[in-house]
Amino acid sequence: MLNMGQVISETLNDQETVEKTLSVLELIKSGGLAGQLIILILFVLLIAASYIYFERLFTLKSASKIDENFMNQIKDLVSIGNIEGAQVLCTQEDSPVSRLISKGISRIGKPLEDINTAIENAGKLEVYGLEKNVSVLATISGAAPMIGFLGTVIGMILAIFELANAGGTIQMDVLASGLYTAMTTTVAGLIVGIIGYIAYNHLVVKTNKVIHQMELNSVEFLDLLNEPI
Numbered sequence: 001m002l003n004m005g006q007v008i009s010e011t012l013n014d015q016e017t018v019e020k021t022l023s024v025l026e027l028i029k030s031g032g033l034a035g036q037l038i039i040l041i042l043f044v045l046l047i048a049a050s051y052i053y054f055e056r057l058f059t060l061k062s063a064s065k066i067d068e069n070f071m072n073q074i075k076d077l078v079s080i081g082n083i084e085g086a087q088v089l090c091t092q093e094d095s096p097v098s099r100l101i102s103k104g105i106s107r108i109g110k111p112l113e114d115i116n117t118a119i120e121n122a123g124k125l126e127v128y129g130l131e132k133n134v135s136v137l138a139t140i141s142g143a144a145p146m147i148g149f150l151g152t153v154i155g156m157i158l159a160i161f162e163l164a165n166a167g168g169t170i171q172m173d174v175l176a177s178g179l180y181t182a183m184t185t186t187v188a189g190l191i192v193g194i195i196g197y198i199a200y201n202h203l204v205v206k207t208n209k210v211i212h213q214m215e216l217n218s219v220e221f222l223d224l225l226n227e228p229i
Contacts, residue, residue: 038151038185042144046192049140052133053199060206063096075224096126097217104221119218130207141196148189155182
């Protein structure tokens, strides 16, 4: 009988352990309508951040690809006066660097200062294109934790409201919905914010590398025009 009692006790303990285990989906469902709405908003922000990150990442990778012999070929063509051939080569390369060089080639014959200004203006347009939607990613990384904190405040308000209407008896099941809302939205907001922050900084580093590449090749092209014929 003693052994049977121990078995029953262990079985009940196991059942209680299983009952206390919640999946992520069940945890979200337990947060109530307010918590579910905020989780939905954060999920949409996560999808938007992921799309922007991968779209920009592929764009930056494509922009950074350039033939190692590109500038050498430009030098050879410009030195022999084959301006049209240099323009064709820039068109075939089709990268931010080649577009800057193409803008400079189109100004050959004008003062060096005008050529430099034309390249700088073209560079600003290229940088604007490279940074497209990156600011949205920065906004998501900052807004997501704030939205999660809003859910926390709403959850605590709901918990306090239920507590005030409980007739002086504190029952955890009465507070559960509000507490679930508070905790799940906080965690979700922090997760989305951290992912957005890391993605944003990674794109900034990648963008700066492309910009440096553009500046380096532009200076090399201007040095070519300064060389004595």
